[in-house]
Amino acid sequence: MTVENSGNNHNGKFRSWLSGLLLDWDRTQMLICFFLVVLLAIAPFFISSTYYLGIIILATIYAFIGISWNIVAGFTGQLLIAHIIFLAVGAYTTIVLFNNFMISPWVGILIGGVIAALCGAIVAFITLRYGLKVDYFALFTIALMVALRTLFLKWDYVGGAVGMWFRLTNPSFDKMIFENKAPYLYIAIGLVVIGLIIQYRIYRSKMGKYFLAIREDDDAASALGVNTSQYKMIAVVIGAAMAGIGGGFYVMYVTFIEPPQVFNLGLNVEIVMAGPIIGGLGSLAGPVVGALLNKPFAEIMRGALTEGRSGSSLIVYGSFLILTIMFMPRGVTGVLHTIYRKIISQYQRKAQGDS
Amino acid sequence: MALLEVNRISKRFGGLVAVNDLNLKLDKGNILGLIGPNGAGKTTAFNMISGFYKPDEGEVLFDGQRINGLRPDQICRLGIARTFQVVKPFPQLSVRDNVMVGAYNRTNKRSEARQKALEIIEFLGMQDLSETTAGSLSVAYRKRLEVAKALATNPKIILLDEAMAGLRPTETDEMIELVRQVSKQGIALLLVEHVMRVIMSLAEQIVVIHHGEKIAEGEPKQIVRDKAVIDAYLGEVEIDVKG
Numbered sequence: 153m154t155v156e157n158s159g160n161n162h163n164g165k166f167r168s169w170l171s172g173l174l175l176d177w178d179r180t181q182m183l184i185c186f187f188l189v190v191l192l193a194i195a196p197f198f199i200s201s202t203y204y205l206g207i208i209i210l211a212t213i214y215a216f217i218g219i220s221w222n223i224v225a226g227f228t229g230q231l232l233i234a235h236i237i238f239l240a241v242g243a244y245t246t247i248v249l250f251n252n253f254m255i256s257p258w259v260g261i262l263i264g265g266v267i268a269a270l271c272g273a274i275v276a277f278i279t280l281r282y283g284l285k286v287d288y289f290a291l292f293t294i295a296l297m298v299a300l301r302t303l304f305l306k307w308d309y310v311g312g313a314v315g316m317w318f319r320l321t322n323p324s325f326d327k328m329i330f331e332n333k334a335p336y337l338y339i340a341i342g343l344v345v346i347g348l349i350i351q352y353r354i355y356r357s358k359m360g361k362y363f364l365a366i367r368e369d370d371d372a373a374s375a376l377g378v379n380t381s382q383y384k385m386i387a388v389v390i391g392a393a394m395a396g397i398g399g400g401f402y403v404m405y406v407t408f409i410e411p412p413q414v415f416n417l418g419l420n421v422e423i424v425m426a427g428p429i430i431g432g433l434g435s436l437a438g439p440v441v442g443a444l445l446n447k448p449f450a451e452i453m454r455g456a457l458t459e460g461r462s463g464s465s466l467i468v469y470g471s472f473l474i475l476t477i478m479f480m481p482r483g484v485t486g487v488l489h490t491i492y493r494k495i496i497s498q499y500q501r502k503a504q505g506d507s
Numbered sequence: 508m509a510l511l512e513v514n515r516i517s518k519r520f521g522g523l524v525a526v527n528d529l530n531l532k533l534d535k536g537n538i539l540g541l542i543g544p545n546g547a548g549k550t551t552a553f554n555m556i557s558g559f560y561k562p563d564e565g566e567v568l569f570d571g572q573r574i575n576g577l578r579p580d581q582i583c584r585l586g587i588a589r590t591f592q593v594v595k596p597f598p599q600l601s602v603r604d605n606v607m608v609g610a611y612n613r614t615n616k617r618s619e620a621r622q623k624a625l626e627i628i629e630f631l632g633m634q635d636l637s638e639t640t641a642g643s644l645s646v647a648y649r650k651r652l653e654v655a656k657a658l659a660t661n662p663k664i665i666l667l668d669e670a671m672a673g674l675r676p677t678e679t680d681e682m683i684e685l686v687r688q689v690s691k692q693g694i695a696l697l698l699v700e701h702v703m704r705v706i707m708s709l710a711e712q713i714v715v716i717h718h719g720e721k722i723a724e725g726e727p728k729q730i731v732r733d734k735a736v737i738d739a740y741l742g743e744v745e746i747d748v749k750g
Contacts, residue, residue, distance in 0.1 A: 358611045358620070365608040368597035375557065375591070377583035377612035377660055 177492060178355065181437035181485065185348050188440055192341055196334040205333045211447035212340035213402050218427035218439030219347040220394030223354060226434035228387040229367030231290035233417075234297035235395055235424045237275075238268040240414040242396025243403035244310055250327070251319050257328040261400030268396020269389050276385040294417070301415030315410025318403075328404050336405050343401065344440065347394060354390070355436060363387055367434070395424075421473075422450060430476050432483025441484050508571055510535045510695055511556070511587070511664055516565030516575070518551050518719075525551040527719040528565070531697075533664065538686075538696045540710030540727075542703075544740050548719040549699040550592060553666055556697070557589040558582040569664075583612060588657035589666040592699075594649045598642030602633060605641050605652060609659030624659060631655050631685065647678045654685065664695045671705050683708060707731070715740060 173179045195208050217239060224232045242264030249260035275296065278284075284292050305313045323331045330336060354360045362383045365373035370380045402423075403409050413419065431442025449472065453465040480487055513531035517524070526548040533539045541549050554560040556567055558579040567575040574582055583589075588609075597605050606624035614620050628637050631651050636644065641652060650670055657665050667686070671679045679702065686709055690696055700706045706713060706727070713730045715723040717739040723730055730736055 356617065358615050358617070361604060361608050361611060361620075364600055364604070365597050368599060369595045371559070371579075372591065372595035372597065372656075373608065374579040375559075375583060375589050375595075376609045376656055377580045378608070379578070379580045 175496065177489060178352070178436055180492065181435065182348065182352055184437045184488070185440045188444060189341055189345060189348075192337065192344075192444075196337060202333055205337065207448055207451045209333060209337050209340055209405060211444050212337060212344055213398060213405065214423050214427050214447050215440045215443035216340065216343040216347045217395055217398040217402075217423055218431070218443045219344070219351050220391045220398060221424045222428045222433065222435075222439045223351060223363075223394070224387050224391035226428055226438065227355070227360065227363035227367060228384055230384060230387065231286055232293055232388065232391065233290045233425075234293040234420060235391065236414060236416070236420040237293065237297050237300060238272060238392040238395035239399030239402065239423070240300070240304075240409075241268045241271050241392075242399030243409050243414060244304070244316075245396070246400035247316050247318060247403050247409055248310060251316065256326050257400065257404050258326070261397055261404070264400035265393045265397035268399070269393035271396075272389045272392025273385065275392075276388040280381045280384060297415050297417070297420075301411045304411040304415065311410070313411065315408060315413070318407040320407065339401065340405075343398065348436075348440065350390075350394070351439075352436060359383065359386065364434075422446070426450075426473060428483075429473070430480075430483055432485030435483065435485040435489075437488075438483050438485045445484065509533060510570060511697070512568040513552070513556065514566050514568065516552070516555055516562040516567065518548075518555060518560060518563055524719050526555070526562075526716075529716065529719070529721055531714060533695050533697055535663070536690065536693045536695055537712065538690055538698065538710050540698045540700060540706040540713040541716065542700060542706055542713060542740065543716040547716045549716065550668060551719075552716070553589065553668055553697075553699060556582075557587060557666055583660055583662075586661075586663035587666065588660045588662035588664070590653035590657050590668055590670055592668040592672070594646075594653050596641035596644065596649055596652055598640065600641060601638050602628060602641055602644070602652060602655075603637040606655045606659045609656040610661075612660040623661075627655050627659050630658075630688070646673055647675070647682075650674065650682065651685070654689070658689065658694075662694060664697065665689065666697045666699075668699050669701060670698075671700060671702050679705065 173183065192208065192212055196205065199205055199208070221232070221235045224230050224235070242261070245264035245267050246257055246260040249255040249263060250257055255263075275293065279289050279292055304310060310316060320329060321327060323329050354363070362373065362378045365376070365378055366380050366383055374380050426446040427443035428439045429442065430446050431438030431440065450469050453468050457465040457468060476483070482489070509532040511531070511533040513529060515528050515530060516526060517528055518526045529548075529552055531539065531541070531552075541552065543549055551560065555562045555575065558574070558577050558581065562575050566573055569585055569587060572585070574585065597608065603621070603624050606627055607620045610620040610623040610627075614623070625637065628634055631654065633648065633651060633655070636648065641649070644652060654667070654670060670686070671682050674682060683705060686696065698706065698710060710727060713725065713727055714721055715730060715733070715736050722735045722739055723733045725733070
């Protein structure tokens with residue numbers, strides 16, 4: 153060992169850097185995500201089918217939305233079920249600004265994020281003011297979604313029941329309209345990378361510890377000096393802002409929005425909840441790992457089981473989710489963590505044996 | 508001026524008077540014991556001092572500043588930490604992360620919070636458990652973790668709510684020693700305790716409450732001889748022991 157290290161200093165440095173990385177589960181999870189992101193980035197070079205590329209793009213967007221929900225539901229444990237509200241707000245903002253005011257989606261998406269964040273602040277304020285926790289909080293968000301669906305159905309300015317189409321023009325970077333699918337994928341990957349960095353920075357900071365403490369026991373947290381209301385609100389605002397941005401990009405990609413589509417618990421399960429739950433709610437890699445399994449699985453089932461028995465794919469999909477929750481309550485990342493711990497403890501035992 | 512002054516606080520739940528007209532005084536670095544039979548209002552008094560309940564009447568002064576009406580986290584930031592009778596660990600977090608939550612009360616830096624947490628974990632003799640998740644600790648260690656978290660907030664006063672209940676005699680002895688060590692650091696302690704041995708060996712002053720009212724106050728030696736206390740509280744214990 154020592155001969156090797158002194159013989160090749162660079163190698164030794166690299167090894168200690170790598171072991172520092174791999175001995176830390178948080179960083180190992182980031183490494184897994186980084187690996188998956190690279191796979192996504194090279195996908196267009198190997199997949200020419202626009203259908204499959206489309207699934208990959210949606211899965212990537214879902215990963216970003218999943219991260220936004222993970223910060224609220226996974227970290228602070230707030231049951232923000234109808235998180236899709238914020239996605240819808242961001243999406244509507246982006247499309248209205250583009251169609252009616254000719255504001256570039258690059259800007260519109262950010263404005264959508266800000267407005268979604270404001271909505272998040274309002275939701276958090278009301279629920280905290282009236283002490284709605286856990287199941288009541290969940291019910292409040294669902295009720296709000298239903299109310300907003302009705303409101304948007306009657307609101308002609310945003311298309312009412314007819315919905316809104318993007319006013320498509322010639323492909324141009326300014327308008328975020330591209331001829332082929334690859335640029336959409338790279339924008340989505342960019343969002344996921346930013347999302348992962350934000351999530352990691354939060355997780356490792358004071359704020360992240362406070363979020364987790366609130367999830368675990370909010371009375372105990374407040375006895376240790378945590379302003380639980382303030383931190384719950386911060387989490388909802390961050391999650392809502394990210395979901396709004398994700399929603400803005402989502403609508404740019406699918407080019408159409410209508411109230412029954414976005415104010416919809418079914419889509420909410422698929423786009424917001426399934427990824428983090430399959431991947432491991434509250435973990436760092438969960439939303440990305442989960443989304444990349446969830447969306448392709450749903451699509452494959454849809455393709456395989458549509459003929460003659462439409463809807464039967466949803467039964468399979470639902471059963472898949474239930475089985476995941478029953479047998480992997482901590483998701484795929486939870487299983488990976490167990491394996492990881494076994495490997496690490498063996499490695500450490502071996503290292504002790506060597507010395 | 509006392510560090511903590513509780514002036515004539517009362518709390519009612521519907522028709523039930525949980526605490527009535529209670530006065531307490533705790534000086535810097537002292538240990539005050541609060542005892543009384545089950546349901547006497549000890550935990551209610553605790554909850555009023557730590558901000559979990561608002562008193563219906565009266566006031567709580569810390570360092571001369573009125574603190575009743577403040578939230579628990581504000582009171583903690585001022586320098587009063589508490590433990591819970593029914594322990595409240597953060598079960599899925601490691602022992603170190605549990606204590607770090609407390610340590611972040613005085614710093615925003617991860618490295619500082621970590622350092623402080625590790626020091627406290629070592630002080631409590633739990634260094635081998637620092638990576639263990641709190642949910643898998645034994646009862647004795649969970650009780651210790653409560654003290655560790657409170658200590659990490661860097662308080663001037665710690666309110667210990669039955670920190671020894673449910674412990675075996677040897678564990679209780681270790682805990683008594685620990686509390687002494689904490690007291691030696693200059694931290695004032697308010698103990699709610701059922702185990703008389705603990706109170707008698709630790710407290711410098713004792714307040715006895717019964718049905719929410721103070722019935723006696725004094726040094727441990729005086730308290731054990733007090734007629735009212737024996738009737739209300741110590742008497743019961745004796746009957747329990749015989750039966």
